[in-house]
Amino acid sequence: EIVLTQSPDFQSVTPKEKVTITCRASQNIGRSLQWYQQKPDQSPKLLIKYASQSISGVPSRFSGSGSGTDFTLTINSLEAEDAATYYCHQSSSSPYTFGQGTKLEIK
Amino acid sequence: QVQLVESGGGVVQSGGSLRLSCAASGSIFSSSGMHWVRQVPGKGLEWVAFIWYDGNNKKYADFVKGRFTISRDNSKNTLYLQMNSLRSEDTAVYYCAKDPCSSNICYLDHWGQGTLVTVSS
Numbered sequence: 405e406i407v408l409t410q411s412p413d414f415q416s417v418t419p420k421e422k423v424t425i426t427c428r429a430s431q432n433i434g435r436s437l438q439w440y441q442q443k444p445d446q447s448p449k450l451l452i453k454y455a456s457q458s459i460s461g462v463p464s465r466f467s468g469s470g471s472g473t474d475f476t477l478t479i480n481s482l483e484a485e486d487a488a489t490y491y492c493h494q495s496s497s498s499p500y501t502f503g504q505g506t507k508l509e510i511k
Numbered sequence: 512q513v514q515l516v517e518s519g520g521g522v523v524q525s526g527g528s529l530r531l532s533c534a535a536s537g538s539i540f541s542s543s544g545m546h547w548v549r550q551v552p553g554k555g556l557e558w559v560a561f562i563w564y565d566g567n568n569k570k571y572a573d574f575v576k577g578r579f580t581i582s583r584d585n586s587k588n589t590l591y592l593q594m595n596s597l598r599s600e601d602t603a604v605y606y607c608a609k610d611p612c613s614s615n616i617c618y619l620d621h622w623g624q625g626t627l628v629t630v631s632s
Contacts, residue, residue, distance in 0.1 A: 405573075438618045438619070440556075440619075442556075447606060447622040447623065447624055447625060448548075448556065448606070448619075448622055449622070450618060450619060450620050453617075453618045453620075454618075459620075491555065491556055493556070493558075493618075493619070495616045495617060495618055498561075498570045498616075499558055499570075499571075499572045499573065500546075500558045500561070500570075500616055501558060502548075502555060502556040502557065502558060503555075504555050505555045505556070
């Protein structure tokens with residue numbers, strides 16, 4: 405099973421700050437890595453597909469990078485509405501595991 | 512726009528069974544792979560199962576193999592999850608999610624609102 409480890413688990417940030425969340429895979433998954441945002445009491449929402457490809461309707465301040473085992477989600481100029489938990493997810497091999505999540509709190 | 516609506520959740524005793532449904536709007540359902548993902552309240556996301564567009568191939572997480580069965584009825588635009596031998600650790604919100612690919616997993620581009628399953632001991 406591929407284990408995805410995110411860091412940090414929690415981060416408290418101020419608006420307009422730049423945020424970086426990392427996701428490390430226990431083995432090479434190429435670019436088969438997605439990022440999802442889940443706000444309180446809502447369903448997850450797709451932010452980034454295939455490590456770095458943008459999704460229609462998602463603000464441009466969200467971007468992804470990486471390949472192989474190391475991936476990054478970057479949020480430029482954080483906004484209050486970005487308070488949420490962020491998950492990475494691999495679609496390389498079954499079982500299609502998620503990272504443990506990174507909770508962003510806006511100060 | 513795709514809409515997914517889960518139903519069938521509720522309270523069930525340990526060892527019991529439950530069948531979840533996920534009704535999809537739009538004609539795209541029959542050409543899409545579909546997933547079930549669960550989330551223990553206050554915890555992270557866990558992938559549960561995936562089914563090809565035609566139902567001919569299925570994949571499961573190890574913790575549900577032999578107990579849960581994913582299926583679909585394309586004539587009714589509906590996805591199912593039959594859950595047997597339920598355990599307290601199966602208590603979670605269960606989400607269905609659509610995959611834009613038909614016969615391999617790509618990503619989960621639309622999610623339902625979830626249905627809560629509570630297994631009581």
